[in-house]
Amino acid sequence: MPESANARVNVVFVCLGNICRSPTAEGVFRAVVERHGLDRRIGIDSAGTGAYHVGEPADQRAQAAARRRGFDLSAIRARKATKGDFKRFDYVLAMDRQNHAALSRICPPGEEHRLSLFLDYAPQLGQRDVPDPYYGAGDGFELVLDLIEAASEGLLADIRENHF
16 A cells, blocks of 8 residues: 655665675666656665675776666765664665575564565566676676666566555
């Protein structure tokens, strides 16, 4: 059932280091939300389950691939996910099952309903994990963008249906 017309929905995307997949999802989803005029109603962030890159910008290859499609990741800086994210965010979206498991371990009791896999919002893709492109070839970043763009549309539809 939709909530109040003034409700704000907050979303956080989570991968391992917060330099490839989750900042890409943050940037893509932010653009989708802005295109639909909902940027004042939907808050968007990203984080990593590991603290390997805290404070660093998104991977240059991720930024370049995103820029070619018109998405800007330049202002995003890596941070580590915390159990407080389960209070601040309505949607805690893991990029793969490994990160979902890591998030499950820090999820406070009673907040499990906030956690899901991001690609569950794009069941037509037939996969549940966004593959990590960090150690692969450059085309992995293009695949990540394809998956994220599809799931972003599904996520926005879910938010509209359940919150606005």
